[in-house]
């Protein structure tokens with residue numbers, strides 16, 4: 001395995017594709033390489049080229065979760081989502097760009113079952129063990145999106161700047177189809193460079209998890225209030241981060257037999273999140 005250290009975005013983009021993969025903190029990519037879910041002849045180190053740090057509403061995609069958690073200029077929902085993710089060691093290495101692009105934690109997928117997301121014709125979790133899985137959007141794949149910060153960024157209405165375009169964070173994600181099993185809309189070799197995160201009047205992120213630390217979200221709820229307008233987004237409930245138009249939309253959830261409990265957790269967390277961001 002070869003390691004390249006480009007010194008500009010153009011050189012990094014030119015080096016990507018054709019058997020090379022970008023690496024930032026490596027906390028997600030290294031296990032995927034080890035387990036054979038990603039193969040690469042060359043790793044392209046992104047750390048010198050992807051912007052890093054917080055400047056007003058702009059956040060470099062190379063900023064670590066630990067840095068975001070500690071920065072008082074960052075909206076509360078994003079700080080809390082970062083603080084509740086993974087472990088201190090992983091947050092010190094893992095970047096926000098890499099976090100948005102992490103693969104599913106579904107055990108069938110991680111154990112290499114030939115399921116829909118791996119290109120097969122059925123979802124093994126739907127008929128099998130699916131306690132951690134989805135309550136929305138699971139027609140083909142019932143996985144639950146694992147990123148806490150992605151839900152916070154969705155509620156905050158964040159935009160992403162890549163090396164070739166600008167898009168809303170909601171446009172980064174897509175449900176898989178028979179023609180395209182990818183859960184993100186990034187092109188091959190496209191780099192996320194910066195996030196633009198509006199400042200709300202109030203925001204919060206609440207998370208239900210199996211253990212108090214180092215656990216992926218069973219349900220995560222982000223709420224952000226801009227004036228009178230409150231936006232909600234959920235983690236852990238669909239294959240992608242899920243925007244919730246209103247609390248009543250939880251009545252439209254279609255839980256699997258083993259995930260019905262998530263609807264009740266989501267209702268309780270949405271209620272608490274709305275109270276937390278309400279104008280006093």
Ligand SMILES: Cc1cc2nc3c(=O)[nH]c(=O)nc-3n(C[C@H](O)[C@H](O)[C@H](O)COP(=O)(O)OP(=O)(O)OC[C@H]3O[C@@H](n4cnc5c(N)ncnc54)[C@H](O)[C@@H]3O)c2cc1C
Nearest residue numbers: 024025026027028029085086094095097098099147148192
């Ligand atoms: C045990 C464990 C527990 C975890 N728990 C949680 C949790 O509770 N909540 C949560 O939200 N997350 C959790 N995570 C995920 C963790 O936050 C991510 O692994 C981390 O943020 C990824 O960042 P990285 O820089 O290490 O990415 P890398 O591993 O370097 O890269 C991940 C992927 O993103 C691509 N990439 C990286 N940066 C860019 C960029 N700028 N542009 C384009 N592509 C890029 C890489 O090519 C690769 O495909 C957990 C991870 C582990 C291992």
Ligand code: SF4
Nearest residue numbers: 106115123141142143
């Ligand atoms: S939930 Fe998705 S990743 Fe898991 S088995 Fe079903 S298709 Fe595969």
